[in-house]
Amino acid sequence: MTERILSASAALSEALHEEMKRDETVFILGEDLTAHAGLFGQFKGLPENFPDRIIDTPISEAAIVGVGVGSALTGMRPIVDLHFSDFVTCCMDELVNQAAKIRYMFGGQVKMPLVVWCPDGAGIRAAAQHSQSLEAWFVHVPGLKVVVPSEPADVKGLIKSAVRDDDPVMFFQNKNLFSRQGPVQKEEYLIPLGKAAVKRQGKDVTLICYGSGYYLCLEAAKILAGQNIDAEIVDLRTLKPLDMDTVISSIKKTRRAVTVHEACLTGGFGAELCALIQEELFDLLKAPVKRVAARDVPMPFSPAMEDFCMPKVADVVEAARSAVSWTASR
Amino acid sequence: MAEDAGMLLELYNRMVTVRTFETVAGEYFAAGEIPGFIHLSIGQEASSVGVCSCLQADDYVITTHRGHGHMIAKGADLKRMTAELFGRKTGYCKGKGGSMHIADFSIGILGANGVVAGGLPIIAGAGFSIKMRKTDQVAVCFFGDGAANRGTVHEVMNLASVWKLPIIFALENNQWASTTPLEVSCAVEDISCRAAGYNMPGVVVDGNDLIAVRKATLEAVERARSGKGPTLIENKTYRIRGHFEGDPQKYRAQAEITPWQEKNDPIKRMYDYLVTDGILDEKMNLKIWDDAAAALEEAISYAKDSPFPEPEEALEDLFVNP
Ligand SMILES: Cc1ncc(C[n+]2csc(CCOP(=O)(O)OP(=O)(O)O)c2C)c(N)n1
Numbered sequence: 001m002t003e004r005i006l007s008a009s010a011a012l013s014e015a016l017h018e019e020m021k022r023d024e025t026v027f028i029l030g031e032d033l034t035a036h037a038g039l040f041g042q043f044k045g046l047p048e049n050f051p052d053r054i055i056d057t058p059i060s061e062a063a064i065v066g067v068g069v070g071s072a073l074t075g076m077r078p079i080v081d082l083h084f085s086d087f088v089t090c091c092m093d094e095l096v097n098q099a100a101k102i103r104y105m106f107g108g109q110v111k112m113p114l115v116v117w118c119p120d121g122a123g124i125r126a127a128a129q130h131s132q133s134l135e136a137w138f139v140h141v142p143g144l145k146v147v148v149p150s151e152p153a154d155v156k157g158l159i160k161s162a163v164r165d166d167d168p169v170m171f172f173q174n175k176n177l178f179s180r181q182g183p184v185q186k187e188e189y190l191i192p193l194g195k196a197a198v199k200r201q202g203k204d205v206t207l208i209c210y211g212s213g214y215y216l217c218l219e220a221a222k223i224l225a226g227q228n229i230d231a232e233i234v235d236l237r238t239l240k241p242l243d244m245d246t247v248i249s250s251i252k253k254t255r256r257a258v259t260v261h262e263a264c265l266t267g268g269f270g271a272e273l274c275a276l277i278q279e280e281l282f283d284l285l286k287a288p289v290k291r292v293a294a295r296d297v298p299m300p301f302s303p304a305m306e307d308f309c310m311p312k313v314a315d316v317v318e319a320a321r322s323a324v325s326w327t328a329s330r
Numbered sequence: 331m332a333e334d335a336g337m338l339l340e341l342y343n344r345m346v347t348v349r350t351f352e353t354v355a356g357e358y359f360a361a362g363e364i365p366g367f368i369h370l371s372i373g374q375e376a377s378s379v380g381v382c383s384c385l386q387a388d389d390y391v392i393t394t395h396r397g398h399g400h401m402i403a404k405g406a407d408l409k410r411m412t413a414e415l416f417g418r419k420t421g422y423c424k425g426k427g428g429s430m431h432i433a434d435f436s437i438g439i440l441g442a443n444g445v446v447a448g449g450l451p452i453i454a455g456a457g458f459s460i461k462m463r464k465t466d467q468v469a470v471c472f473f474g475d476g477a478a479n480r481g482t483v484h485e486v487m488n489l490a491s492v493w494k495l496p497i498i499f500a501l502e503n504n505q506w507a508s509t510t511p512l513e514v515s516c517a518v519e520d521i522s523c524r525a526a527g528y529n530m531p532g533v534v535v536d537g538n539d540l541i542a543v544r545k546a547t548l549e550a551v552e553r554a555r556s557g558k559g560p561t562l563i564e565n566k567t568y569r570i571r572g573h574f575e576g577d578p579q580k581y582r583a584q585a586e587i588t589p590w591q592e593k594n595d596p597i598k599r600m601y602d603y604l605v606t607d608g609i610l611d612e613k614m615n616l617k618i619w620d621d622a623a624a625a626l627e628e629a630i631s632y633a634k635d636s637p638f639p640e641p642e643e644a645l646e647d648l649f650v651n652p
Contacts, residue, residue: 035509035581058479058515059446059507087445090480125366125417127428129444300644302417302425303365308641 002186009042009178011152012159016043016079018188019163020050023077026163027053029064030081030117039083040119040178061087065094065116072114073102077163085118085172086132099168100143111166115159121174121212121262122310128298131306133211133263138170139239139272145169145193146239150214152182154237157191165193174212174262194241198250202232205256205320208247208273210236213260213311216292220316229324239269247273248280255286256323260316265293287326290319333541335609341383341540342600342610343618345375348399349597350622351408352571354630355398355415355429359575363634364415368429371399373538373570374502376596378403380543381470381500381563384551390438390456390469392449395430396502396569397442400472405437412629418636425639426647438467446507447473447480450499454486457495457560468554470498476507478521487562491528494559498550501562502537504569509581522564530560537565538596541603568594 006014020026032039033054034047046054057064061082068080082088088095095116103112122131138144145167149155155173162169199214200221207217214235221231234250236243251257257277259270270291277289295309352370359368371378378399382391385404393400401411406422414421415429422432433441440456443449453471460467477483478501490497501521505512518524525532531553535546543565550561568590572579604610 032509036578056510056514058510059476060479060481062481090445125428127366127431127444128426129430129448295645297644297648300426300639301366301423301428301431302639304638304641305425305644309644 003183004186005181006152006184007179007181008152008155008173009040009044011156011184012042012173013044013046014184015156015159016046016163017049019160020046020053023163025075026077026079027055028079028081029055029057029067031057031059031064031083033081038081040175042119042178061090062094065091065099068114068116069094069099069102069112072112072168073110077113079115079117079163082116082118084130085120085134086129088118088134088137095138095144095170096141100141103167104143112168113166114168115162116168116170118170118172119175120172121176122294122299122306123176125301125303125306126299127301131299133172133174133261133294135170135172135239136263136267136269136272139269143168145241146172147193147237148172148211148239149237150177150209150211150235152180153184154191154197154235156184157189158193158237161190161193164190169193172211177212177215180215191237193238194243195238196234196236196243196246198232198246199235200231200233202230202254204230204254205258205323206232206234206247206250206254207258207260207316207320208234208236209260210239212262213292216311216313216316217260219313220320223313223317224320227321229320231320244276244280247277251277251281252284255284257285258290258292258316258319258323260292260311262294262311264296265291266296268293287323290323292316292319333544335607338604339609341379342597342604343622344379344383344403345540345597345600346618347408347622347625348375348378348402350619350626351398351402351411354626356571356575358630364429365417366428366430367574368415369396369574370571371396373590373595374504374567375399376540376543376600377500377502377537377565377567378472380540381472381498381547381565384544384547385468385470388438388465389467390440390453392440392453392456392469392471393442394449394472394474394477395442395444395446396474397432397472398429401432401434401439401442404439406432406434406439408625408629409632410434412626412633413636416633416636417638418633419639419643420632420636424643424647447477447482449473450477450480450486451482453497454490454495457490457497458493460496461493466555468496468498468551470500472500472502474507475501475503475505475512475516475521476510478524479515487525487528487530487560490560491530494557496554496557497560498547498554499560499562500547501564502567503564504567506569506573506582508573511581520564522562525562530562532562533564535563535565537567538594538599540596540600567596
């Protein structure tokens with residue numbers, strides 16, 4: 001096995017090159033894709049190498065996803081790019097009432113091999129309408145799969161699986177992570193949807209995360225190690241289907257857990273994890289499960305306010321410490 | 331109809347102010363002093379100033395991500411705008427909005443919008459409320475050629491026309507939507523021809539000619555105020571700058587931009603018009619530009635001297651009754 005260091009963007013583009021070469025029915029549809037190889041340069045090389053299969057659209061999100069749904073129903077494997085994940089709001093019917101339900105409503109007659117690629121996340125001073133992390137909305141919709149990778153290697157392995165999957169997949173990539181580098185295996189590989197990864201072994205507390213939350217946990221685990229707290233990191237990678245087995249076996253070992261995500265707190269995926277964990281492991285837990293998340297406000301523009309709203313490494317450290325030092329008051 | 335010389339001079343002045351604001355904002359953005367993204371309206375001043383010059387103080391305007399010009403044209407305060415771009419507590423939105431989300435409800439500006447065409451459904455509500463409240467106000471929504479392809483535009487234009495709402499759809503067709511040229515995304519050259527499908531007037535206007543913009547807008551405003559319903563005005567113009575500041579612009583050549591800068595600059599055209607008519611001379615012109623520069627300098631100092639919001643202020647303003 002040979003490894004190279006790639007950015008998340010390069011990993012994405014490499015994966016899509018491989019998939020588009022392998023399968024002629026794969027194509028990419030969205031706004032402003034060809035001029036600069038995607039808004040973030042994330043599709044580098046694809047406009048040159050597949051000029052007929054990466055296609056600029058009018059600013060018509062409902063039509064973009066509609067074309068995705070209709071072509072998925074009729075033999076193609078579309079990837080639609082939503083420019084900023086915030087614009088899912090402009091095509092919610094196509095995503096939620098159509099893509100998610102068509103196979104089921106029609107009694108399983110058809111497949112819906114659609115990938116919806118959504119760059120999300122805050123921290124670039126883009127304010128309230130360009131900074132959201134909305135993955136939990138889609139987890140709540142039966143019929144959609146939800147993938148939120150963190151490291152470049154995960155991006156590559158998961159997008160390939162998403163493209164090959166016969167169901168609609170919401171694929172969220174944090175825009176702050178596009179330039180993050182990481183080792184990516186040269187030989188072809190897939191990462192199955194619904195498989196979490198234990199990315200750091202530890203015995204004191206389990207940090208459950210995905211997407212940008214992973215990097216917060218990585219930093220936090222180093223700091224915690226200096227304080228004699230040995231954190232285990234479970235990177236979920238896919239929220240739906242969810243790999244609860246990996247979460248449970250980790251918490252069985254550590255008996256404490258903290259959930260970490262960039263989306264805001266209330267109704268976030270952390271809440272779902274807390275519910276599942278207490279159902280399975282109530283007797284075993286040594287402390288309440290803590291959630292680290294963004295503040296429950298739209299993202300403000302001014303830097304210090306935005307930084308204040310976003311979850312930070314220190315929040316993860318604090319939550320882990322409080323879990324470890326928790327003593328029952330009754 | 332002959333236009334009043336003093337007023338034309340004032341509108342020229344306002345175009346110069348918009349241009350100066352945009353130029354200075356671009357410089358401070360390049361210097362890293364303005365966070366986030368800014369989208370400049372350089373070259374589109376005849377549209378913003380021309381349309382807003384036909385409005386009363388209590389008329390409504392909704393603008394876009396490229397909204398600085400519309401704000402200034404409707405009478406926004408340069409200091410509070412600048413402070414908002416700089417993310418300061420004294421800005422229009424206390425630093426919560428930034429360039430893409432400025433508003434001044436006290437002068438009828440119902441907000442800039444970061445969602446393309448996001449303002450259009452809302453303008454229908456403003457128009458409907460005018461009708462319900464039986465005032466003589468009108469409501470203007472600026473939007474781009476790119477925005478014209480959102481499906482909500484269809485819903486709103488039909489509804490506004492069938493309900494005869496007092497709305498002016500002010501389309502600024504600047505030929506580009508981000509990296510996408512009009513011909514790639516739009517089946518017609520004149521988007522205003524779509525108005526026929528809604529049984530409302532649709533007019534093509536030389537959007538870099540202030541007087542032509544005013545003429546079309548005055549008619550549309552008159553129609554709206556007299557209860558006859560909406561008009562779609564298509565101001566043909568050109569986006570001189572990149573989509574956002576810092577846009578690498580690999581999709582177009584300078585040769586395409588140059589004629590718009592040299593021959594078709596709305597400010598130069600108005601200058602020529604005013605000089606030919608003996609309304610403006612070079613000395614007055616220099617003073618207009620100097621005064622605009624001084625006003626901007628003052629606004630920048632105001633912004634820079636203003637405090638940033640405290641981080642915790644991020645939690646304020648979400649609900650009236652939390
Ligand atoms: C619903 C939505 N889709 C996409 C975008 C990204 N975006 C921002 S501005 C823009 C181009 C808008 O073009 P146009 O409406 O012509 O206005 P202009 O920028 O030319 O003033 C795009 C695609 C967005 N902000 N909102």
